[in-house]
Amino acid sequence: MGHRWHSLQVVRLLVIVMVAAWLASFGSTSPSAQTTAFDLAGNPVDPLKSAGGKVVVLVFVRTDCPVSNRYAPTIEKLSEEHGAKVAFWLVYPSKSESAEAIRKHEREYGYKIPALRDPQHVLVKESRVQITPEVAVFDAGRKLVYHGRIDNLYEDVGRARSSATTHELEGAISAALSGKSLAADATHGVGCYISDLE
Amino acid sequence: MTRASQASFGLFTLLAVASAGVSARHAAATHQSALKAAPAQSQVTFNHDIAPIIFHNCAQCHHPGEAGPFPLLTYADVKAHGRQIVFVTSKRIMPPWLPEPGELKFADELRLTEEQIATIRAWVDQGEIEGNPADLPAQPAFAAGWQLGKPDVIVRAAKPYLLPASGGDSYWNFVFRTPVHRSQWLRSIEIRPGDKRLVHHANVLVDREESGRRLEKEPGAGFGGMELTIESEAFDPDSHFLFWKPGSPPYVEPDGMALRLDKNTDLVLNTHFQPSGKPELVQPTLGLYFTDKPATMHPILLQLDNDRMLDIPPGGKNFQVSDDFTFPVDASILAIYPHAHYLGKDLLAMATLPDGTKKTLIHIGNWDLNWQAVYRYEQPVDLPAGTTISMRFTYDNSADNIRNPNQPPKRVMAGNRASDEMAHLWLQVLPRESSGAAMDPRIKIQEALALHHIQNNPGDFEAHYNLAALFQMKGELSSAVLQFTQAVQIRPDDPTANNALGAVLLASGQLDGAIVHLNTALKGRPDYFDAHYNLGNALAAQGDFSGALTHFRAAVRLNPQDAGAEANLGSALAETGNVKEARMHFERALQIDPKNELARENLEQLNRDSHDHPN
Numbered sequence: 137m138g139h140r141w142h143s144l145q146v147v148r149l150l151v152i153v154m155v156a157a158w159l160a161s162f163g164s165t166s167p168s169a170q171t172t173a174f175d176l177a178g179n180p181v182d183p184l185k186s187a188g189g190k191v192v193v194l195v196f197v198r199t200d201c202p203v204s205n206r207y208a209p210t211i212e213k214l215s216e217e218h219g220a221k222v223a224f225w226l227v228y229p230s231k232s233e234s235a236e237a238i239r240k241h242e243r244e245y246g247y248k249i250p251a252l253r254d255p256q257h258v259l260v261k262e263s264r265v266q267i268t269p270e271v272a273v274f275d276a277g278r279k280l281v282y283h284g285r286i287d288n289l290y291e292d293v294g295r296a297r298s299s300a301t302t303h304e305l306e307g308a309i310s311a312a313l314s315g316k317s318l319a320a321d322a323t324h325g326v327g328c329y330i331s332d333l334e
Numbered sequence: 335m336t337r338a339s340q341a342s343f344g345l346f347t348l349l350a351v352a353s354a355g356v357s358a359r360h361a362a363a364t365h366q367s368a369l370k371a372a373p374a375q376s377q378v379t380f381n382h383d384i385a386p387i388i389f390h391n392c393a394q395c396h397h398p399g400e401a402g403p404f405p406l407l408t409y410a411d412v413k414a415h416g417r418q419i420v421f422v423t424s425k426r427i428m429p430p431w432l433p434e435p436g437e438l439k440f441a442d443e444l445r446l447t448e449e450q451i452a453t454i455r456a457w458v459d460q461g462e463i464e465g466n467p468a469d470l471p472a473q474p475a476f477a478a479g480w481q482l483g484k485p486d487v488i489v490r491a492a493k494p495y496l497l498p499a500s501g502g503d504s505y506w507n508f509v510f511r512t513p514v515h516r517s518q519w520l521r522s523i524e525i526r527p528g529d530k531r532l533v534h535h536a537n538v539l540v541d542r543e544e545s546g547r548r549l550e551k552e553p554g555a556g557f558g559g560m561e562l563t564i565e566s567e568a569f570d571p572d573s574h575f576l577f578w579k580p581g582s583p584p585y586v587e588p589d590g591m592a593l594r595l596d597k598n599t600d601l602v603l604n605t606h607f608q609p610s611g612k613p614e615l616v617q618p619t620l621g622l623y624f625t626d627k628p629a630t631m632h633p634i635l636l637q638l639d640n641d642r643m644l645d646i647p648p649g650g651k652n653f654q655v656s657d658d659f660t661f662p663v664d665a666s667i668l669a670i671y672p673h674a675h676y677l678g679k680d681l682l683a684m685a686t687l688p689d690g691t692k693k694t695l696i697h698i699g700n701w702d703l704n705w706q707a708v709y710r711y712e713q714p715v716d717l718p719a720g721t722t723i724s725m726r727f728t729y730d731n732s733a734d735n736i737r738n739p740n741q742p743p744k745r746v747m748a749g750n751r752a753s754d755e756m757a758h759l760w761l762q763v764l765p766r767e768s769s770g771a772a773m774d775p776r777i778k779i780q781e782a783l784a785l786h787h788i789q790n791n792p793g794d795f796e797a798h799y800n801l802a803a804l805f806q807m808k809g810e811l812s813s814a815v816l817q818f819t820q821a822v823q824i825r826p827d828d829p830t831a832n833n834a835l836g837a838v839l840l841a842s843g844q845l846d847g848a849i850v851h852l853n854t855a856l857k858g859r860p861d862y863f864d865a866h867y868n869l870g871n872a873l874a875a876q877g878d879f880s881g882a883l884t885h886f887r888a889a890v891r892l893n894p895q896d897a898g899a900e901a902n903l904g905s906a907l908a909e910t911g912n913v914k915e916a917r918m919h920f921e922r923a924l925q926i927d928p929k930n931e932l933a934r935e936n937l938e939q940l941n942r943d944s945h946d947h948p949n
Contacts, residue, residue: 205612
């Protein structure tokens, strides 16, 4: 028993060290400094490390993008359907959207999925996304297996189908869950440019 | 002693708007080349170059409370959407403006020049430099609240509409009861459709016959539907486009073109929504602005269409629908409104003058229902009699048309649902009256148009009905009977058409026929005031006063404010010997309308009788 307790302590220490490193990097301009995304309480979070072997879906949104907003019910529905095996995160890549504004946005649009702020675009780069709303799917081995649109509802900004006829995100989740080895598949989303937030 | 006065109404349909299309692929290529030709900008800055473009063309929608999903008022606002703006302007998705540039100019054109588009791109490519603060023009000032100041009357939809969080487009109609107690002239209606980010367009229809209310499940509830038919008196109403689209200031009618608003008139607001991602309650308001200057000019709305040609096979990419109508009188076109649904692709309207000159009235190369609008010409387009208006619409019913509501595509025909199609071209036309003309030129135009529609489609109910109403108005009763009969043959159970046919048969003394059709009208609509009134008259004319009583009583119950119904009820009562009650109804008629001659004469007669034969 004593031995197990000791090893747990070691793990906890390690975590503290990592947090310290993150905190040190925050605000630093050094290009080699470690960067991260944050939860709404301001704590650094790496959604891939905390996944515990689940498939991870990152959904990139912003509060003022009408296209990503229109997807809220679709995203929430997919997360409810796959929640047991898939960890969904909303990622807000804006530097200026406050945790408070994001909480309000989540309430208004009925989001129950946890939200992350990604002001340094760590997750944006890791996910190779360019648009809100694009999504990234990582398999249990933390490999990026899909990034791009949720479905084909929009052909272009202002050019929407009455309903989507292809469902890329659902397909990617199913493939990741069944362990199919996908070559990192990609499509382009329609919506708002994340690069405008740099 | 009872006077058969018939109430009949022309049925002019104003189909509320909404529709469709395909859009803009061609833009990308042309813009690329235009871009290269754009002047080599030295350094483009927000304050010097970009702010004037944005303030003038974008900020009217992109400011808080308006339709734009985010504001574009400051450097930070614009920078936060810089690439987005390059994308949407270079593809001409924004600002939304469908017509191609042409010889005729529209008011409030919202179209960037190639140079402006290239300037925005250069600014973003150069790193979005803010520039010298001294160069920044004043931020545009936008009035909060009512754009025309405090309205004379504000009416609010009785019940909000709940727009679901997800799904396709929604169409909802709100019926506003207008609280005016006498006829007033309106110079403007400011439409506040609720949250402007949700509303693609909205259109007010003047409803003098409670056509909208009859479609409500309960009073004030509103009703669904993309297109609607409003019954109205011949000619006068519906001569104005009352249209709202994002970013447009409310339209104020020029002096002499005010719109008449009568007591007991409803305004029906037809709205097109798109879900936002969260459930939304929408409760529009209308602001009414009156004027004491009555209408002296009477424009009319004309509809060209050829719905019978609309039978689009699945997969058809270039299905054409055309219609050509020749003006019988000199006329000026004030505004134009082309309308198709989701398969519409290319919408063209031309005018060919008697000398062969052609003018493009409007050309929309990439029709998009979402941005449909009424386009008003900067200057009226004056056209001589004999000018032919041609409508040439092209439809894409292939799977490549991403807006195609049927995937895979299927056969599509004309209809009012979003998945049906339409080929309509509305024109607001002001006939130019030659002095001493014997006939109102509007009647000539309407008659020519009704005949034209019947020629296109002998089964066109509304055309037969409208033609009949015109004949009736001119006193040509036998022609009116003929046309109303055709309308009734097309829709045997239609209450309005049966009432109208009954009324005109009654007026021409054909009582048996009148009674048959008036009864049919009441079978379809038991609470139909006009039909009760007319049937009461028809039965009275046959000497069946107790039968007449039943219907006059029903009429008075349905509309307690109608002096004519009260007077006729009094007359029927007098005929059946019920003098006491008759007197009460004559007095009531005179209370409502002191000038009601029937009531006055009959009351005088009663007084004389009671004087000559007291009890």
